[in-house]
Amino acid sequence: MENIKLGLVDDHNLFREGVKLLLHRIPGIELVLEAVSGKDLLTQLQYTTPDVLLLDLEMEEMNGVDVTINIQELYPEIKIIILTMHKEQRMISYLMEIGANGYLLKDTNKEELEKAIRSVYEKGFYFNSFVSEALLKSLKNKVNNKPPKIGKEYHLTSRETEVLELIAREYTTSEIADHLFLSIRTVEGHRKNLISKLGVKNTAGLIMKAIKEKIISV
Structure with a gap:
C-alpha cells in the first residue's frame, strides 16, 4: 500500500516542528511538502502534489481561505484539512462550503490527526463532533421555514440516492461497491x-x- 502524501502549511516554525514529530510516529503517512506561506505553497505545488494538505488559516501574504479557493481552482484533487485555533462556527461552515474537506483545532491529539488524514484521503471528508455541531447549526439556520426538497428535483437516480446515503454514513468507495x-x-x-x-x-x-436540501436525513 502506498503512503499517503502529506503537505503542511503553517508560518510558525515551532508548530510545524511539533506536527512533524507527530507525523513521524504515524505509519503510512509521508510528509512530502512543507510550506511557510500560501505563496510558498503554490510555488512548491508546481513540483510536488500531496494527497492531503494540513493548512493554517492565519498566514501573511495569503491566508488559508484564499489558499483553499486557489487549491480548488488549480488542484481540485488535493484534500484540505484546516488546522487552526479558530472555533467560530460560521468560519467552519464557510470553509467547508468553499472546498475544505476537514477542520481540526490545533490542540488535537495524534490519534485524531491520524484519523482525520486517513478519513479525508479515503472518504473525502472528516467531521468530528465539534465540526458536525457547527455544520448542523449552520444548516438548521439555513433550512428553517424552507419546504423540503427531494432527490427528484436534482434528477437523482435511485442508485445515486443509495450511493449518497452510504457516503453520508462514512462508507468508503470500496465498501459502497461491496454493499451495492x-x-x-x-x-x-x-x-x-x-x-x-x-x-x-x-x-x-x-x-x-x-442535508441542507433534505435529500437525506441526519
Whole structure:
C-alpha cells in the first residue's frame, strides 16, 4: 500500500516542528511538502502534489481561505484539512462550503490527526463532533421555514440516492461497491455525477448540500 502524501502549511516554525514529530510516529503517512506561506505553497505545488494538505488559516501574504479557493481552482484533487485555533462556527461552515474537506483545532491529539488524514484521503471528508455541531447549526439556520426538497428535483437516480446515503454514513468507495455489488469505477462515477448534479466542490460539500436540501436525513 502506498503512503499517503502529506503537505503542511503553517508560518510558525515551532508548530510545524511539533506536527512533524507527530507525523513521524504515524505509519503510512509521508510528509512530502512543507510550506511557510500560501505563496510558498503554490510555488512548491508546481513540483510536488500531496494527497492531503494540513493548512493554517492565519498566514501573511495569503491566508488559508484564499489558499483553499486557489487549491480548488488549480488542484481540485488535493484534500484540505484546516488546522487552526479558530472555533467560530460560521468560519467552519464557510470553509467547508468553499472546498475544505476537514477542520481540526490545533490542540488535537495524534490519534485524531491520524484519523482525520486517513478519513479525508479515503472518504473525502472528516467531521468530528465539534465540526458536525457547527455544520448542523449552520444548516438548521439555513433550512428553517424552507419546504423540503427531494432527490427528484436534482434528477437523482435511485442508485445515486443509495450511493449518497452510504457516503453520508462514512462508507468508503470500496465498501459502497461491496454493499451495492458494483465496481469501484461505477461508484466513483456515481460520486462524480452527484457532485455535478448538486453543484458542490467535493464529498464534504456533497453531504452538507444533501442535508441542507433534505435529500437525506441526519
